[in-house]
Amino acid sequence: METLSTTKAHGGTQYVYRHDSTMTATPMTFSVFVPEHEEGAKLPVLWYLSGLTCTHANVTEKGEYRAACAEHGIIFVAPDTSPRGDGVPDDAEGAYDFGLGAGFYVNATEEPWSANYRMRAYIEDELPAQIATHLPVADLTRQSITGHSMGGHGALTIALRNPDRFRSVSAFAPIVSPMNCPWGEKALTGYIGADREAWRPYDACALIADGSRVPEILVDQGEADSFLETQLKPELLREACAEAGIDLTLRMQPGYDHSYYFISSFMAEHVAWHAERLKR
Numbered sequence: 001m002e003t004l005s006t007t008k009a010h011g012g013t014q015y016v017y018r019h020d021s022t023m024t025a026t027p028m029t030f031s032v033f034v035p036e037h038e039e040g041a042k043l044p045v046l047w048y049l050s051g052l053t054c055t056h057a058n059v060t061e062k063g064e065y066r067a068a069c070a071e072h073g074i075i076f077v078a079p080d081t082s083p084r085g086d087g088v089p090d091d092a093e094g095a096y097d098f099g100l101g102a103g104f105y106v107n108a109t110e111e112p113w114s115a116n117y118r119m120r121a122y123i124e125d126e127l128p129a130q131i132a133t134h135l136p137v138a139d140l141t142r143q144s145i146t147g148h149s150m151g152g153h154g155a156l157t158i159a160l161r162n163p164d165r166f167r168s169v170s171a172f173a174p175i176v177s178p179m180n181c182p183w184g185e186k187a188l189t190g191y192i193g194a195d196r197e198a199w200r201p202y203d204a205c206a207l208i209a210d211g212s213r214v215p216e217i218l219v220d221q222g223e224a225d226s227f228l229e230t231q232l233k234p235e236l237l238r239e240a241c242a243e244a245g246i247d248l249t250l251r252m253q254p255g256y257d258h259s260y261y262f263i264s265s266f267m268a269e270h271v272a273w274h275a276e277r278l279k280r
């Protein structure tokens with residue numbers, strides 16, 4: 001693992017690392033904030049999955065998580081959203097919602113995507129193993145996960161598929177049902193193929209309908225988000241959780257849009273919410 005930068009912040013250290021991923025067959029860059037801690041201490045880990053067009057850098061620069069993570073003693077890990085680099089295929093028209101910056105946290109099965117677009121395996125298996133090896137300060141017995149938009153979809157589906165691994169899951173303006181919105185239908189058709197049954201492990205509402213369970217979910221959603229009605233549809237998650245008896249706290253936030261101004265406004269509350277559950 002190569003250290004690209006080390007920067008002191010809020011008493012701790014903001015790192016950016018790069019490593020060669022076997023899952024994506026590309027170099028992958030990610031950021032990690034490690035709060036100030038005593039030598040030999042082990043700190044819990046909060047994963048943050050980003051949305052369309054993002055790299056690790058968007059939340060690292062605009063997410064405003066460091067003060068809260070320093071206060072609560074939580075490591076914050078922000079991976080990239082897709083493989084990148086020479087030979088990695090992209091959307092034919094270079095669209096922002098498929099290909100580079102739009103991995104959708106799936107293991108693609110369709111050509112030509114299946115060679116590199118394996119973000120599910122990367123996030124679920126490879127990156128945690130890398131962190132366990134190279135960052136002994138990370139206590140991987142205490143993990144929580146959150147994310148924004150496409151990354152909110154990633155956080156919800158990864159938590160629902162791995163309920164024993166995560167103490168808690170939250171999301172900012174998540175795509176709650178990719179099977180029922182244009183972004184998701186384009187991505188799942190492209191990466192997984194036309195058989196909609198094969199999409200179900202990549203849809204939080206379908207996972208819940210099929211029996212996956214987490215005890216509770218926290219979601220913040222801006223009411224002035226331009227993607228609210230067409231792509232995000234939080235009411236579908238509300239219905240799925242009500243049906244399943246999952247304790248969903250869905251906070252509709254008047255006036256907020258889809259941007260990092262919205263995310264950063266509620267970031268400290270999400271970190272505190274996860275901290276409470278990580279310390280139980």
Ligand SMILES: N[C@@H](CCC(=O)N[C@@H](CS)C(=O)NCC(=O)O)C(=O)O
Pocket residue numbers: 050051052053054058096148149150258259260
């Ligand atoms: N670029 C797209 C929108 C993409 C978008 O809003 N991406 C969100 C995640 S879904 C984001 O975080 N963008 C990067 C940023 O705001 O820093 C558009 O023009 O409609």
